[in-house]
Amino acid sequence: MKGSILILTLLVGSLAALSSDGFAASAGRSGQPAVLDSASVAALLVRPACLATYVDSARTCVVQDLKVPGKGITLSGQLYLPSREGKWPVVILVPGGFNETDLIMGAPRYYAPRLAACGFAAYVFYKRGTGPSGGIYADATYDDFIDDVVSIADALAEHPNIDTARIGVQGGSSGAYVAAIAAARSSRIAFAISNSGPLCSWEEESNYNMEYALHVREFPDSLIHLVMPLWRRHHAAWANGDTIAHKAVAVEVYELRKQYDPTMLPTPFEEFFADSGLAFMWPRWRSAQRDYLSELKHLRTKWLCIYGEKDPIVPVPSCVKTIQALMAEGALIPVS
Numbered sequence: 430m431k432g433s434i435l436i437l438t439l440l441v442g443s444l445a446a447l448s449s450d451g452f453a454a455s456a457g458r459s460g461q462p463a464v465l466d467s468a469s470v471a472a473l474l475v476r477p478a479c480l481a482t483y484v485d486s487a488r489t490c491v492v493q494d495l496k497v498p499g500k501g502i503t504l505s506g507q508l509y510l511p512s513r514e515g516k517w518p519v520v521i522l523v524p525g526g527f528n529e530t531d532l533i534m535g536a537p538r539y540y541a542p543r544l545a546a547c548g549f550a551a552y553v554f555y556k557r558g559t560g561p562s563g564g565i566y567a568d569a570t571y572d573d574f575i576d577d578v579v580s581i582a583d584a585l586a587e588h589p590n591i592d593t594a595r596i597g598v599q600g601g602s603s604g605a606y607v608a609a610i611a612a613a614r615s616s617r618i619a620f621a622i623s624n625s626g627p628l629c630s631w632e633e634e635s636n637y638n639m640e641y642a643l644h645v646r647e648f649p650d651s652l653i654h655l656v657m658p659l660w661r662r663h664h665a666a667w668a669n670g671d672t673i674a675h676k677a678v679a680v681e682v683y684e685l686r687k688q689y690d691p692t693m694l695p696t697p698f699e700e701f702f703a704d705s706g707l708a709f710m711w712p713r714w715r716s717a718q719r720d721y722l723s724e725l726k727h728l729r730t731k732w733l734c735i736y737g738e739k740d741p742i743v744p745v746p747s748c749v750k751t752i753q754a755l756m757a758e759g760a761l762i763p764v765s
Contacts, residue, residue, distance in 0.1 A: 436624060437540055439735060440599060441480060441547050442473040447620035447731045448518040448549075448595045479547035488512065490545030495552070497584040499577040502563035506554030506581075508588070509541040516592045519550035520622075521581050523600030523608045527709045528566045530559050536601060550591060552581060567708040571607065571716040578611035582618050595619055602742065603627060603713070605734075610721050613728040620731040625740055628725075629747040631717050632668040636661050637744040645741075648693055656685070656693055663695035667717040675699075725755055 483489065491510045496503050511517055522537035534553070541551035557577055558566025564573070578598060586593045597620040600608035605626030612621035627634045639660045643653045659681055666674035679697035686694060701707060701714065734752055736745045 436536075436601075437543055438476050438480065439473055440540060440622065441477050441544065441549075442475065443622050443733050443735075444518070444520060444544070444549055444597065444599075444620075445477075446473075447622065447733060448597060477547060480543060483543055483546050485542070490542050492542075495584075495588075497554070497581050499557060499562075499564070499580045500573055502557055504554050504557065504563070504577055504581065505561040506552055507541070508585075509545040509551045509553065510590055511545050511548055511550070516590055517548065517550040518595030518597065519552060519585055519588075519591050520544060521552045521554075521578060521585070521596070521598045521608075523578055523598055523604035523611075524554075524556050524559075525601055526603035526713065528556070528559050529709070530555065533604075534560070552585060554581060567711045569712040569715075571610075571712065571719065571721060574607050574712070575610045575614060575721070578607060579615040579617070582611070582615050586617050593617075597621060599624070601625055606721070609728070609732065610724050612730050612732065613724045613726075616729075618730055621728075621733070623732070623734045625736055625743050625745075626734060627743045627748065628722060628734070628751045629744055630668070630722070631713075632664045633744060633747055635664040635667075638742060639664075641741045643693060646693075648690075652689065652693065656689070659685070660695055664717075666698070667714060670718050722751060725751075726758070 490512055493508045493510065494505075495508045496505055498504075508519075522540055524533040524537060527533065534555070537551075537553040541553045544551040555562040556566070557564035557569055557573060582596050582598070585591050585596055596617055598608035598612055598618055599622040600606070601624040603626075605623035606628065608621050609623050609626060609628070612618040636657075640653065640657055643656070659678065662674060663678045665671070666678055675698040678695060679699065682694050682697050696704060696707065702711065734748075736743075736748065738745070
C-alpha cells in the first residue's frame with residue numbers, strides 16, 4: 430500500500446505540473462539531458478491535501494460507463510469525473526502487460542477515484558480482448574494497443590466534461606511504453622507520464638526479464654550461466670526474424686531437454702504459437718521486430734518518466750540512456 434500511495438502522490442503532483450505549464454521532457458529544439466532539481470522532486474513528493482482528506486466513497490466522484498470505438502473493436506471502460514460540475518483535464522490510465530484482468534486493472538481502479546477527488550477526470554479501460562472489451566487478446570499486437578489509446582483520446586475530446594486541451598496518458602511497465610508511443614502518435618494527447626517504462630530494445634528487456642525470472646525461481650547460478658546464452662540467441666532470432674537462428678536454437682533446446690528442466694529453456698519458434706498456455710505473451714512476441722522506440726523522435730508533448738533506482742523487470746540504466754539520447758539528438762528537450 431505504501432508503494433501505491435507514493436506513486437499516487439507522484440502522479441497527482443506530476444499531473445498538476447504537466448497539465449498546466451509545469452516541467453517535463455518536451456520536444457521542438459535541441460537541449461541537453463536534465464535531472465529535476467531537488468526542490469522540484471520535493472514538490473512532487475508532498476502529499477496533496479486532496480489525498481490527505483480523501484474518503485473512499487462513491488460520493489467523491491461520478492462514474493460513467495463509456496464505450497469507445499477502437500481499431501476494429503469496441504473498448505469498454507469507466508470515466509471517473511470530479512463530483513463538481515466543470516470541464517476537467519483527463520488522464521487515460523493505460524493498463525500494464527499481459528491479460529490477467531484483476532492484476533492489470535488494480536492500479537487504474539485504485540488511482541481513478543483519487544484523481545477525481547483531486548480535480549482530474551480519469552478513464553479506466555479494459556485493453557482489447559480482456560474484460561468486456563471486444564477483440565481477441567492473443568491475436569493483438571502492440572500497434573493495436575497503442576492505436577486503441579489514440580482512439581480513446583479522440584473519443585474523450587468529444588466528451589462535454591473534458592478539457593480538450595488537457596488530455597493525458599499514464600501507464601506503468603508496458604503500459605508506460607504504450608502510453609508514450611500513443612502520445613507520439615496523437616496530437617490530442619497533451620502530456621504523458623511513464624512509470625518504469627521499458628524504453629529499451631525488446632531484445633535487451635527480454636534478456637533482463639529472463640535472467641531475473643530464473644533467479645526468482647531459484648535455479649542454480651551454474652545452470653543460469655549455462656542457459657542464458659541460449660536465451661540471448663533465442664531473443665535475437667525473434668527480434669531479427671531470423672529463421673535460420675530459430676532452427677539452430679531449437680536444435681540446442683531439444684538436446685538440453687534431455688538433461689535439464691524444460692521450463693528453464695526457451696520454447697522453440699515452431700512450438701510457441703501452438704502452446705495456448707503462452708497466449709498471454711503472444712502480442713508482445715508478435716511485436717518483437719517492430720521498432721516502436723523510434724516513434725518517440727516524433728513526440729511533441731510534455732512527458733515525465735519515473736524510475737526507481739533498482740528495477741527487477743526493467744533495465745533502468747538502458748532506459749535512461751534512451752531518453753538521454755533522444756534529448757541529445759534534439760528530439761526531446763528538458764523544460765523547467
